[in-house]
Amino acid sequence: MSLTHAPAGAVRQGSLRELNLALVLGRIAAADRPPSRADLATATGLTRATVSAVVEDLLAGRLVSESDPAPRSGAGRPARGLVLADQGPAGLGLEVNVDYLAVCVVDLAGQVRHRTVHRADLRPVAPADALARLVEMAGAARDDAAQHGLTLVGAALAVPGLVDDDGLVRLAPNLGWRDVPVPALLAEHPPLIEQVPGIxxxxxxxxxxLAALGELHSQPPGCSSSFLHISGEVGIGAGIVLDGALFRGVRGWSGEIGHLPVHPEGRPCRCGGQGCLEQYAGQEAIVSAAGLARAELPADTATARLAELAEAGDADALRALHDAGTALGVAVAGVVNLLDLDTVVLGGGYAALAPWLCPPVLAEIDARVLTAAWSPVTVRPSTLGAEAAAVGAAGSVARRIVAQPVGWLARSG
Amino acid sequence: MSLTHAPAGAVRQGSLRELNLALVLGRIAAADRPPSRADLATATGLTRATVSAVVEDLLAGRLVSESDPAPRSGAGRPARGLVLADQGPAGLGLEVNVDYLAVCVVDLAGQVRHRTVHRADLRPVAPADALARLVEMAGAARDDAAQHGLTLVGAALAVPGLVDDDGLVRLAPNLGWRDVPVPALLAEHPPLIEQVPGIxxxxxxxxxxLAALGELHSQPPGCSSSFLHISGEVGIGAGIVLDGALFRGVRGWSGEIGHLPVHPEGRPCRCGGQGCLEQYAGQEAIVSAAGLARAELPADTATARLAELAEAGDADALRALHDAGTALGVAVAGVVNLLDLDTVVLGGGYAALAPWLCPPVLAEIDARVLTAAWSPVTVRPSTLGAEAAAVGAAGSVARRIVAQPVGWLARSG
Structure with missing residues (x-):
């Protein structure tokens, strides 16, 4: 997947048409119910004639479609509204994690149109081989998407590690990856993506x-737009969302909550440190504390098995989850004291374990957060669970197309 | 100090004059060397005539003054440049901390023009009495400033606790303050501030x-504009500066690094938690670990005494500082893993103890921060030390005057 066909003709940047296309499409994307052309003229300040011309372009390019007429109480013909198209360009989301590969396709409206998860322990697998398996899954996703009239125009890949701007994976300690040139490895495969200018x-x-972004765009209305999203897998990572935007840190490496020391003189960690949260609340730590031998319980089924045992009242599993939740709560209380966030989302494998993790996390917050007495912190499971990163990855591509529609139109025109 | 005289006449918001005044004054404030009127016309895109008229207003209002002619290599008369005035409006900075009161005056150019620190243990003192002492110090500062041609037009007060938007101090655990209505208490004193519209x-x-803001605006050129500034006093607080702006959190209560758990089952803390950083690296913890009885060593001289002993090679003091630095390093490593910051500034009382604290902090960062091997973190003492908060407070007022000069001109016109 060198991922690209040849790009289409260059686009004149900043043209009026380009701005109007993005303005009208953005309004359609943000609207609570399908807006009419008249609504769009009011909302954008453009003339009716300009809106009509822009909408014709968007319809012809399969970026929007006409909705069914809404029932209308007053007299006259009911107006048809405009919605983001369910055919046309779409985003491809990919994920390599320690114990699964995931692929998904998200359309412009943010709907997940294809999803495949392949559970396997990826630690013994060389990076090039893991990526080859992912490309194979992505090929099937591309074919499935095509059958629904969707064209993949960009891909985003999630990895459990530190990534440079150019896509080099500097370090993914739990996968055992170090300095893996992902874009170069993917370029050895045939293209899956139809490249368009600007994407x-x-x-x-x-x-x-990416999981935090997936959660941000999937959570029910009324949820906080500032939260800490914790992906609890074999490793533990966090995405920090502040006022609806991801906080990335100075070099893009923020969120390594798994390496917050919770017992500074405690167990050695794969990172070289000691007493890191991962050693007390990572998936393997919980499995081992529950007295389950790893040989009998491969990483890819561990979370489901733990939930099953806890559901059945198994004392060892319950104690292991309580202790993990307490360690997690110690770290989370520190983060809340530091960042003053009002919402913590338990994602990844933690989502399925939330019934047992939430109580001890909340207990530590109550005991340790200075402001908890008069300003409670919400702790809740994520809406997407373990698939949040792939969905967030594909959604980030789809949102980019909506923000910059002219590239796709130049290609299809 | 109800702090206000009656405000001057209302200002028409958003007028062109207002915008031009702020634009030209902002350029003068940001310039590397005093710009001429011609430089300002080029930089702002305004006509020479408009710039001249605006500069006349600024000169008449004592917001700027003409600099001495700069030596010039070419032919012709050397141009005089414009600088921020060292007379005219200024900001008042106030601080109540556990073991001192501080007052300072900062002029428009950011220069500290007056500074008083009064060392005393404030814990046994009622909030109203502590504020009364501060008002007395502020009165002397106001008189001193007036002798230098400076008029105080706004005040900012720093407290070691959690503050609501309306100035209510919700909780300052180390001072023992809870729900203290600071603005109402100060309003019982005669006014010290000449109020101007918009300030x-x-x-x-x-x-x-405020200490982090003080550091941001005092640090030498070339320093990082994203850093963690730690104020190490009896309590330990942090200011998080991201891309030159203070990160305040969802409700304005971020930065409580002193309550990061470093030994979760360790010593009980005044906050109700257990094993908080403050219990291992706060001033009293260091003093006690160094074997110094608190009765012989009041809080207000503790830092100086510790530095003196460490300088002399006292083994107990050196061990106490090493252990405190290690605890601090554990917390800092967690913060750097979480936020991906490249600079940590040791401020407050820590500044004077930095020679002994920096090495163990760096050792913990090296051992625990995932990215430390290829992207080192700078740990350095603050440039302002314990006076950073009062200087930052006064500077924040001065910067507000520069950003919005029309209020002062309306008052003086």
């Missing part, structure tokens, strides 16, 4: 960041 | 936040 064929990002 | 007479903020 990167491939971006690589930390999975906890 | 709040009084704001109240967390001392660690």
């Amino acid at each position: 990167p064929a491939l971006t690589v990002d930390n999975e906890a960041n | 709040p007479a009084l704001t109240v903020d967390n001392e660690a936040n």
